[in-house]
Amino acid sequence: MDAALMARVLALRFLWRARDRWSAERIAAHRERAVAAARRHAVERSPFYRRLHAGLEDAPLTALPPVTKAQLMEHWDDAVTRPGLRLADVEAHLADLVEHDGDPGRPWRGRWWAAATAGTTGRRGVFIWDRREWATALASYSRPNDWAGIKAGPLHPPRIAFVSSARPTHASALLGATLGAVTPTLRLDAGAPLAETVAALNGFAPDIVVAYASALRPLAAEQAAGKLRISPSQITSSSEVLSAQTARDVERAWGIRPLDSYAATETAAIASVCTAGRRHLYEDLVIAESVDARNRPVPPGTPGEKLLVTVPFARTLPLIRYEMSDRLVIDRPGCPCGRAFAIVTRVDGRAEDVLEVPRVHGAVSVHPIVFEDALEDLPTTGWQVVQRRDGIDVLLVGLPPGTETDAVRARVEAALAAAGAAGVQVRVVPVAALERTALGKVPLVRGLPRA
Ligand SMILES: [Zn+2]
Known part of the structure; x- marks a missing residue:
């Protein structure tokens, strides 16, 4: 990993620690400033957003038209804020990574990190970050550890095993490859035969396992059967909905509660559980509106039909009221841990069957x-x-x-x-x-x- 990237990630993690004590008002004021800056940037530099937001520059965020993945992909070259950045070139780079099993952690053209997502609609999305943006994304992926009170930093480099996608165009592979430069990591493909995964994990003896929720259940069964013999201090489920059954299986197999983090390729990490066991929304990093089918906000505590996310740190490819199919229940804050960040009581999103x-x-x-x-x-x-x-x-x-x-x-x-x-x-x-x-x-x- 390049030193500038690493230094920035550490600085952000340090800076963000103070936010744990922010009041709800302070968080709201921060969001308002961040969104305003992101909107100005998008309208100034992205022809797509300039057209989309024409006449609405001073309207509240909730008055702006949502953006679907299909729309964003169709207008990608116009949506990015860097002239000369072309979807066809990024696609060629991603295809090249797959063909040559390249290292996704190495920046493309020395300055870009890119990933593709299949997504629940089956439509492929392509997302890109510069060094500054990717540092913010990396810091957000560290927050689940920080909020759960787990020491994992340069002074405590844990052995991390990822059981997700080893395909170099996936965000999880990109994350694993970037972290691999600073901490011992093992990247396994969730699609590999189970016996191979078990053998590799036994050999690596991870301190932390980060896995798709759907990959955890078969592994818990192998551990219970005595074939898998690892004793991680932390198990994090990522990307998919962690069912109560899977959480119980993990607890039975390893005696620890899985850390349920919520992240998406587009947004990086969005929410994770604190030491009091509640899942807080990263409101300072992502504005998540839980809305009904007609994009009207649903009241706190009730499930929405979809989620509109605004990601202020995404500047190369702005995401302003970008539509995701996840269904969330967002509750008002109030937690013994003292954080004033809203609480997500249910994430009913992507759930795939093994x-x-x-x-x-x-x-x-x-x-x-x-x-x-x-x-x-x-x-x-x-x-x-x-x-x-x-x-x-x-x-x-x-x-x-x-x-x-x-x-x-x-x-x-x-x-x-x-x-x-x-x-x-x-x-x-x-x-x-x-x-x-x-x-x-x-x-x-x-x-x-x-x-
Ligand atoms: Zn809390």
């Missing part, structure tokens, strides 16, 4: 990342994997006419074989719309109902 694929001897767990990696580059507007009794259906929406579905099937079969589930029947089915759950959600990967 498929249990039956084999002759037992079953093989296939993590959703296996399908994400195989399908994310397809020229579709959406995809979904649905497990049936007799195999796996890959549903594709918006597939350009003439696309060879055989090639897609071969790709998925190869990915399944690499994950230890060769020989599964795969069908590729072009559809008009994806299947929704009873809650109206469209998970990327749906398993069979559990017995």
Whole structure:
């Protein structure tokens, strides 16, 4: 990691510590200033936002039109505030990283860090940060430790194992690769066969495990069975919703409560639990509006239909009322820890199923990342994997006419074989719309109902 980046991350973490004692009024005043500065910057330098916010420059934030990922991707070259920065070039850089298994921690052109996200709609998003922005994102990812009272810094370099995506275009790989320069890290792919992951973790003996929530359950079972033998002092679940069942499994296996952090590629870390066990929103870093289907704010304590985020530190690609599909309940502050940051009582967002694929001897767990990696580059507007009794259906929406579905099937079969589930029947089915759950959600990967 470059020294300037590291120094900035440490300075921010130090600076932010004082915010733990800020009053709600002080937090609100800080947000107002930060949002105003971000809006001015966007209108001055981003043709997309200048058009979008025309005539609304003095309107309150809540009066501005929301921005969807599809919109942002369509107008990417116009939305960025650096003339000459082109989506096609960033895409080429990301493709190059994948092709050559490059080091995502090394800045592109010496100054940019970029990541792609598959997202719940299946539409790929591409995000980019300069050194200053990436330092802020890194500092935000350290906050879950700081707020949970865990000592992890340059004086206490912990051994960190990531069980998420090893694909170099994913934000988790980018984070792991950047941290790898200052602390011993092991980056494992959640889609790898479980036995390989268990062996690697046993060999590495991590102090901290950071994993997709969906990857934690099979690992807890392996620990309980005596095959996995690690004794981390902290387990952090990231990216996905941590179910109560998974939290219990982790506690039973390791005797510690998993640290439930909430982060997204676009926003970096948004919320995490304090020592009193409540999850606080990082209101100083991200403005999160929980809204109904028509973008009207919902009252505190009630679930919204989606989330509109404004990220003041995102200056290269501004995010102002950017729409995310997560459903949050945001409550008024009030916590024994003394922080005046709002409390998020439920995060009902991305929840993917780990498929249990039956084999002759037992079953093989296939993590959703296996399908994400195989399908994310397809020229579709959406995809979904649905497990049936007799195999796996890959549903594709918006597939350009003439696309060879055989090639897609071969790709998925190869990915399944690499994950230890060769020989599964795969069908590729072009559809008009994806299947929704009873809650109206469209998970990327749906398993069979559990017995
Ligand atoms: Zn608290």
